[in-house]
Amino acid sequence: MTRDHALALDKADKLAFLRDFFEVPEDLIHLDANSVGPMPKGTRETAKGLLDDWVTLRRRGWAERQWLDMPSLLGDAIAPMIGAGKGEVVMCDSTTLNQFKAVAHALSINANRNTILTQSGNFPTDLHVLEGLKHVFSRDLRVIFCASEDEAIAALNEDTAVAAVSHVDYRSGERWDMARVTKAAHDQGVLTVWDVSHSAGAVSVDVRAADADFVIGCGYKYLCSGPGGPAFIYAKPGLADRAHPAIAGWMGHADVFAFAGKYEPHPGVKRFLTGTPPVGANELAKPLLDIWPKVDPQALWAKHKSLTDYLIARLRTECGPLGVTVTSPEDHARRGGNVSFSSPGAGSVVEALLDQGVVSSFRKPGAIRFGVSPLVIRHVDIYDAVQRLKHVLKAEIWKQPKYAKVAV
């Protein structure tokens, strides 16, 4: 496993051309796509176009540009990455808001059931949303917390309205079996809401094969919609139509331009559009309209497997003797976008790695995360990153006082 071996793997990579669509700094290895994905080169141009339109077109932009269509256009562009079809996904709002809409919808459909099932280790905002829903739905809702996939399946029953779970744990990177859990849920009449923030754009998500009901997720991680960029929501065909949306807004109206006083929900997932789209944020994401349709999802997932299997092997060989233990599952089918590992001085190691040109992230209590974007990361980047990690550990660079303060 030499550096030349890594270069040879990259030479054989059929998706190597994708890296050219992104602006990648020469001197940095960004393993933080679990937080913010890379920027398309085309963003500089779409940003300039937006500012010129803001100055000159002003209100004419609504009609003369695709400002109002962008949520659907972006949704169509990313849909294949989660196994969805055209018209089944919209990019809009935030993961938090889409989680609210999806769970509220499931609660409206399963109106005679009063339990929401989730993970005890779910991402905080997903849990907070469920708290909020308890305060608006006047019926006596309860939230059940499960620690594992098996525990969740065992906890499903005839009072469970919805299982709202993350596909991948944001700390450990552990991936749940979407098809298995959804099947178990459906057997009990339970609807599912999957948060695929840490899998979409990196590893296999196939909402159709899994028969998932609602799927929501972050746009700005592996999907590259830009810092705080638009999130997305998917609803299984026919399902959106079964209830009135909790948050009814003019962009979800069947005929936006009618300026009708009476709300008539748009058929399908578009009823989950709410207010005026964030045109600025959407235009920054616009180059995705050209990029994602060029990506074969199966090839992308295979590349992510190759990169992260290689990463795990390298971590064990090079850094295992220095105290590093991989904490993410061994099997790629059980992993998400990031590989997590423990290490002596974990938080300080992440800080020290920054000065070595490797951007990773730390999560309490002791996880270092390498979030691998298969769009831009090469095997040689993995090789170099692990060599630098080895250097930081072996030379005990992380013990320098300047690395004591760990950024959240």
Place this chain on the structure above:
Amino acid sequence: MTRDHALALDKADKLAFLRDFFEVPEDLIHLDANSVGPMPKGTRETAKGLLDDWVTLRRRGWAERQWLDMPSLLGDAIAPMIGAGKGEVVMCDSTTLNQFKAVAHALSINANRNTILTQSGNFPTDLHVLEGLKHVFSRDLRVIFCASEDEAIAALNEDTAVAAVSHVDYRSGERWDMARVTKAAHDQGVLTVWDVSHSAGAVSVDVRAADADFVIGCGYKYLCSGPGGPAFIYAKPGLADRAHPAIAGWMGHADVFAFAGKYEPHPGVKRFLTGTPPVGANELAKPLLDIWPKVDPQALWAKHKSLTDYLIARLRTECGPLGVTVTSPEDHARRGGNVSFSSPGAGSVVEALLDQGVVSSFRKPGAIRFGVSPLVIRHVDIYDAVQRLKHVLKAEIWKQPKYAKVAV
């Protein structure tokens, strides 16, 4: 009332310096700030900074930039424009979503009342939100529609939980008396949610003097947050704390960085923050942090009065004989940001005016709207716009077939 008279008025304008903060095209008179306000010159630089940070900083931007503070910083910057104090306003999400949050909050506080009062002519999305809320709050909510301020006041009673009304009608530009309606509401124990989309940044909004409860509004009109840019929400001190937010998200947590599983709402208005902020959209609005604190609200409102009183006088003198009738109220205290008028061939007139370098807007059935931003518009712009309107009408330019198709 010559052009020189208009120029003399502009020479005496103490707020003339504000125009220099904005990128204003030489050849266009934009009277569409009721749809999209002007762009600060500084936006080009903040946009470039954002893109550079996206490429280089990636996840470090969360800690090293003010990405997560921007909703509060922007809120503080615009607060004086609605008569609010520091820490009482956040810029976030859309008007639709903030309307949802505010009305839901009022319904939670007034839990034993089941009526929502609104305007029959309210902006569609405001009405749609109320429809949606009926579907999540399981109690038997009713919406009462009122056509006028007096009718609304008469309809308030002990079952009214909340009056959710627009400060200014988006078509006629008619402004309600916020203090009067709020007083009448409070006399009946009713909470108020004011949508100030068509007044904030143009005419007097004083939430403290009016003792308003919740105030929400659009950021991208007179407040210049950019196309689809962040909206805002205000809650009277003490009021936010009286209920759990309907949409609980990690940005509204008392300690975001604790990554706590248990939701603890932030004191005050910050509990209305939901998901990750739209960093891209916020950075485009960042120059507002420097601009709005330089604006004396009283002077701004006085300038808007001067501009629009002048506009109404000019319309009557120059275009009255050609069939133009001003439909907005005569008294500035009863008007919002735009002046509306009827005209022969209204929709086509708006199209024809575009080719004369005047950007206005049309709303069915027959309203032409001149939305006047006192930040950039001068009396001479008003003079020129009316002269061109007169030309379009007198020479019957609007009857040319190419102007038959009217953009929404």
